[in-house]
Amino acid sequence: MSNTPTPHNGAKSGEIAKTVLMPGDPLRAKFIAENFLEDYTCFNTVRNMFGYTGTYKGKKVSVMGGGMGIPSIGIYSYELYSFYGVESIIRIGSAGGFADDVKVRDVVIGMAASTNSNFAAQYQLPGTLAPVADFSLLRKAVEVAEEKKISVKVGxxxxxxxxxxxxxxxxxxxxxxxxxxxxxxxxxLYMNAAKLGKKALCILTISDHLYTGEALPAEERQVSFKEMMEIALEIAE
Structure with a gap:
């Protein structure tokens, strides 16, 4: 906890909740704070990577942008887990569909995350790591989606x-x-969580499909993304 603030996060100890929702876009973090959280305050503006803490249905929740790519979320999630006492990070973002039964607007939950990144090389493992989500968060997310009748795929x-x-x-x-x-x-994110003994989950909304050519119009994205945001907020611990 003595390493706060960090070069990338201006928050002081205690300003960030145990659960952080992490969209890639910092403006989406701002949108979530303004539309879903009560009594929120901004804890970070360093590099315009906005971070906010407020309450959702009485629960203290934080939301912070994570940027684009593994190097970016790798830095932010490591610092949140290691220096700010964060226990769970739920990534919420957009994705391009591959599978034939995945449709635009579907919510996809990443049970595991394959990668072409060399991020795991730092661990010098004697094999190939399979980065996986925290099962308790995954199970809760599926249950909430079913209750809300939101189309969801897990895999x-x-x-x-x-x-x-x-x-x-x-x-x-x-x-x-x-x-x-x-x-x-x-x-x-999953690798950082595994190494540090923390929880992580990735919830995605299919914004376009790389094989069917379907794409979500800009004006519809905000409405569709709200379902993903609500699932993440409901499972915040």
Missing amino acids: NILSSDTFYDANTEANDKWKAMGVLAVEMEAAG
Whole structure:
């Protein structure tokens, strides 16, 4: 706790809740605070990576942007877990669909996160790590989705380091292995949680499908993303 504030987070000890919702976009963090939290305060503006703490149905909850890619969420989640006493981080973001039974607007929950990143090399493991979500958070998320009648798929997702991939066959190969969708952060979050003995979950909304060409119009994204946000807020501990 003595390492606060950090070079990337201006919060002081005690200003961040035990559970943090982490969208990639800091403006989405601001949207969540303004529309879902009560009595919220801003604890971070460093690098414009906004962070807020407030209450949701009486529970203290924080929300903070995590940026794009594993290196970014790797820094923010490590500091939250290690220096601010955070126990659970729930990533909420958009994803591109792979699987045929995944549709635009569906919520996808990452039970595991495959990756083409070299993030795990730092651990010098004698094999390949399979980064997985915390089961208690995953189970609660599925239960909340069912109660709210929200269409949800649970399975393996891909955390890719490349948004524009020179390998034009890469998506086909991941799809052939049953990967549901692609995003860019969950595997790094899951690895940090595993190493530090913490909890993590990634909840995604399918904003477009890489095979059907379906895409969510900009004006509909905010409405669809609200379902994902509500699930995450309901399971905050």
